[in-house]
Amino acid sequence: MIDIRFGPQVCTDLTSGATREWLVTDGVGGYAMGTVSGLRTRRYHGLLVVAGERPAVRRVGLVSLDPAVLLPSGARVRLGAHEWASGAVDPRGFELLERFALVDGLPRWRWRAGDMVIERELAMLPGRSCVAVVHRLVSGGPVRLELAAACTWRDAHGERRSDGPGLRVEPVAGGAVVEDAFRLAGPNWEPEGQWWLGVHHREEAARGLPPTEDLWYAGRFSGTLDRPGDTVSVLAWKHDPAPEPPPAAEVVEIARRRNRQVVAQAAPRDDVEATLALAADAFVVRTGDAPVDVVAGYPWFGTWSRDTMIAYEGLFLRTGRADLGRELLRAYAATLSEGMLANTADTGRVEYNTVDATLWFLHAVERHVALTGDTDLGAEVLPALLAVVDAHRAGTRYGIAVDPADGLLTQGAPGAALTWMDARVHGVPVTPRAGKPVEVNALWVNGLAGLAELAEASGRDADELRRMHARATTAFRERYPAPPGWLYDVVDAPAPAYPLGGGAFHDDDSLRPNQLLAWSLPYAPLEPDEPALRRIAAALLTPLGPRSLAPDAPEFVGRHRGGPAERDGAYHQGTVWPWLVGPYADACRRAKVPVDELFVGLEAHLTEYGLGSVSETADGLAPHAATGCPFQAWSVAELLRVRRSGR
Structure with a gap:
């Protein structure tokens, strides 16, 4: 280490x-x-x-x-x-x-x-x-x-x-x-x-x-x-x-x-990977007789399904703990309701209030099967995953549904913030992102393709999944490229002057990192786009990862500081999120953009804040001082994953 x-x-x-x-x-x-x-x-x-x-x-x-x-x-x-x-x-x-x-x-x-x-x-x-x-x-x-x-x-x-x-x-x-x-x-x-x-x-x-x-x-x-x-x-x-x-x-x-055993089991290739493998272990917990679960961050977070699924590959598959991961995936599959994964939130209530946690779950299952060859798990959870698709086609909570016009996922309800950018100030979402968020539909396209692979491996007919995937991919490629040279963050978003369902819509071209998933996922809807990645890097990339909003945006907040309202207001309006280094690195690799020097700042960060670990967030402005939880699961997991997957 x-x-x-x-x-x-x-x-x-x-x-x-x-x-x-x-x-x-x-x-x-x-x-x-x-x-x-x-x-x-x-x-x-x-x-x-x-x-x-x-x-x-x-x-x-x-x-x-x-x-x-x-x-x-x-x-x-x-x-x-x-x-x-x-x-x-x-x-x-x-x-x-x-x-x-x-x-x-x-x-x-x-x-x-x-x-x-x-x-x-x-x-x-x-x-x-x-x-x-x-x-x-x-x-x-x-x-x-x-x-x-x-x-x-x-x-x-x-x-x-x-x-x-x-x-x-x-x-x-x-x-x-x-x-x-x-x-x-x-x-x-x-x-x-x-x-x-x-x-x-x-x-x-x-x-x-x-x-x-x-x-x-x-x-x-x-x-x-x-x-x-x-x-x-x-x-x-x-x-x-x-x-x-x-x-x-x-x-x-x-x-x-x-x-020492935890580190050895992960078979690290260098001291940084060894340190990250031990850091990852801190988040994998078992309380009483409950199945294994993931703490999102120390010292104040509990378990959150979105965070768990984003961190899944790094925490389990890249540390030699696929057996524990299998147990976790089976337990989470049992929480599916109306096609949605439970968000085991810190409130003490089991809530179904995310549009993307379920899609990240599809991704986690696909990654588990692809990297371990555990087709038995794929066959076991396949009926539940197919039911997810059926529920999204029929429409489920919070207006989450497949739009019959283009096969893309739309979502939104008054007062709801369903994507990972879910901060609220005095109960009002800062970035509601109603409509068709870019990363949600990248995950949807990715999930359909991965699910088709699982179905065919289990001997099932995947023709309908393939048709849905082809249609959504075509619509994605038509709808999301924006005139500035990057992707729209949300398309078909309700116009600010109208309530949800009021009939007026617009496309939001805010420069945010969510679009990275359109190039980074295993079954990404878009081919690599080096010029777009260069533009994104110029505006968003910092030594600790991408910012959540470009600095020239009117809503940009460069310091994630102050009381709860000030911090929540800045949370996704320019604050740096280290976990996004994972999608950024994957997108660059697919575009043949070198990333050899990408991780230097984060590796140095291992001795700056939460020792041996990676923080939840950092200020969008230099010197990019760390903020939020000093020890954050998806930050550690994504850095570990992309370092290992690139070798």
């Missing part, structure tokens, strides 16, 4: 050390997450964040474990870090950091105070909500180490205040149980019980969200480090009837071995 490590110039500087984040996941939807400096900058940061009945429902438990070292001289050196509502940062343990590194994907800190050096390593137990934190004396000593446990028990999207009762902390052998929800275990537990008031999260302040919370100082562990190699360790895990987890040092070794 690539070498991710930082020295004191990054670790001790909050403008650098507190903007680079690490993530360790447990495989069941929970995680530990924080910054290189150790300063918590988000309400989502914590050492034990537990997933509930679905990955989007997470609760923060153990927030921090603050070390303090008692030297032989009697001096007390505090190694933790917190920012307070007053603006003070205290303690400032990051100023003693001499190195941070990811070792086999696990974070490791190294503090120095004179000749005394202590390292901390953190890991989660695969398949269980359990975190292990191991402190090791590297040099110096003897010293006494205290570890103050700051806790909460709240929804990951909120805050807990001191205006309510303190947390219930019940002593048990070797530690305590907090709120009957999670357990702490370590040496020499001493209960405390007081509020730490006004802990500040600078990233939440920047996002226009409540920036402060109160934490409960539950107690502290302590132990003596007499000589180099001695350790003091703490475990925290979800309180349940399962047996106690292994010792902390063993948890670290279990996690390390598994991470």
Whole structure:
């Protein structure tokens, strides 16, 4: 894997050390997450964040474990870090950091105070909500180490205040149980019980969200480090009837071995692919008895069917996990209703509110069968996929239907935003894109062709599918080329002055990246068009991927910043989306346009924001600072896929 490590110039500087984040996941939807400096900058940061009945429902438990070292001289050196509502940062343990590194994907800190050096390593137990934190004396000593446990028990999207009762902390052998929800275990537990008031999260302040919370100082562990190699360790895990987890040092070794196995299974061709393969593993989860699923992004997303299907090939087929992918595809096929794939949204409701997730599902099944030869799966889900086509021909939810006039898909309903550009401000879609979006119909053409291949492989007659495909392809080639030299983003869009169905339509020639799918998909409707790709690159391409709108458009917003309304308003109006590097690279390869240097910026990005991973979004204007989730599934998956498929 690539070498991710930082020295004191990054670790001790909050403008650098507190903007680079690490993530360790447990495989069941929970995680530990924080910054290189150790300063918590988000309400989502914590050492034990537990997933509930679905990955989007997470609760923060153990927030921090603050070390303090008692030297032989009697001096007390505090190694933790917190920012307070007053603006003070205290303690400032990051100023003693001499190195941070990811070792086999696990974070490791190294503090120095004179000749005394202590390292901390953190890991989660695969398949269980359990975190292990191991402190090791590297040099110096003897010293006494205290570890103050700051806790909460709240929804990951909120805050807990001191205006309510303190947390219930019940002593048990070797530690305590907090709120009957999670357990702490370590040496020499001493209960405390007081509020730490006004802990500040600078990233939440920047996002226009409540920036402060109160934490409960539950107690502290302590132990003596007499000589180099001695350790003091703490475990925290979800309180349940399962047996106690292994010792902390063993948890670290279990996690390390598994991470190495994940990388080896992916058979990476270089260090970047190895890093991306391990990053991809973080998004593949199994909660309880549920089938395998995909977390769209950390720290705040759960599972979203569109994201899952876009990421499918990169997460499963390019990492040696086709068996898990098969399980996922079968489970998602069972959610089809009226020809639409369920959008397992973070709201807790199963919704059918996308026009393209189902089409991406067709693509994922076709890719699975084509790359693995698993014709049995193709035959098993084929009846459900044929029913998808029938439902779209007859018409389904939200006005989604095949237009009998040209065989293309149209869609739209008042207040709906059904494509991947689905942001809303105060409930109103920013880019409703009603009519016939270009990528939706590229996916429709691609899906019909792929489905015809699956039908013929299963011995079924595919003549009608072939006729539909030919008709839609002809209409696509006639309708989408626009006078400026690229493709219309939407054709037959309702004119702004008229409601849906009002009878007036226009074609939207906004320069957006959605058209890339018309050249990039396996059964793309258009032949490669180098001049169009050159125009798109000139307007949209950045080091982190294509922008969502050309900068000369009146609606362009160059910074994805501010409160929720400002960020949602910019989300698809110029913000960079790294996942789109996949369609762009595929389109270029088909057009014989070199892409050898395309991935340099994204590869460098692996050490800039979410360490070892790829962010959800970035600003449309230089320096293209990363925004959104630091760890995003389809961003990682598409970069991994196109790097591997091009070799």
